[in-house]
Amino acid sequence: MSEVIVITSGKGGVGKTTTTANVGTGLAQLNKKVVLIDTDIGLRNLDVVMGLENRIVYNLVDVIEGNCRIKQALIKDKKYPNLALLPSAQTRDKSAVSPEQMKKLTDELREEFDYILLDCPAGIEQGFQNAIAGADRAVVVTTPEVSAIRDADRIIGLLEANEIKKIQLIVNRLRMDMVKRGDMMTVEDVCEILSINLIGVVPDDEQIVISTNQGEPLVGSDAMAGRAFSNICKRIAGEDVPFLDLQKKSGVFARLAGLFK
């Protein structure tokens, strides 16, 4: 059975697009049929993060307006033939699409794909309403900062109000060195405040910047963030995977792995 998952955060710049690219690629590595939809009309980015920016012919608005068939607009990934991208339109705005049209589109894509991932724009306006319209479940991305968590709380309230029952949390860009000296909120703090289930913790990792520069998602590599994303994908697919020990050196602080089973 296919699932439509919206990746959202409220605040911009916390890693929604990076998460969408890595989770989508990771699910494709698990041999799932995956399509990524960039719903950020006017601020297209998922294509460059995936390294597919040169292959765009048609986009989301073309599909909605009937200028092309869905198949014509889907871009096949470079490495994984079972992974596709539906890019956003760069020269239009959010009002070009309605929530009803998005729901119809995602329902059509269900016939072909196991997972439909929606990269949601920042904010809570029409772009957000469009992105969540067809979603069965949501992944909320936040960083351990007051502004990101406050916005995540607001988003969770709106998702609940829209009857999206399954809402899970990714804590992104965690810095264990700062947590250890007490200068960053712990994952436990964030989970307690937002009171939703955790599906993954991604450490702050400069490899992510490098992989984005190259347009190749990090998931599947041996880097800490790459491994964290691989585990998130397995959890999304229903596997029970223990949380990574982000303190790779010391055994004394191997608490993170044990705390969130």
Added chain:
Amino acid sequence: MSFVDFFRRKNSGDVARDRLKLVLVSDRANCSPEIMEKIKNDIINVISKYMEIDSEGLDIQITQTESETDNGKVPALYANIPIKGMHLTSGK
């Protein structure tokens, strides 16, 4: 601020957590921190008439609780008021 806090600065991570908890109370309840502060002071005034309470340790917040009827979750005002001692003669 207590005597100990004066010498031992609170970790910024804890400061962030505590500030967030406060701001989310008013975000969720649509109730401003000023109103919460007024409610808190009123509670202190009323209860102090009858017993000695630790006003520094007093904690009030708006939380979610299961409704006793069937409406699902409803907001509730939660107050934790540490008592230091009882006044032997009330209402002096």
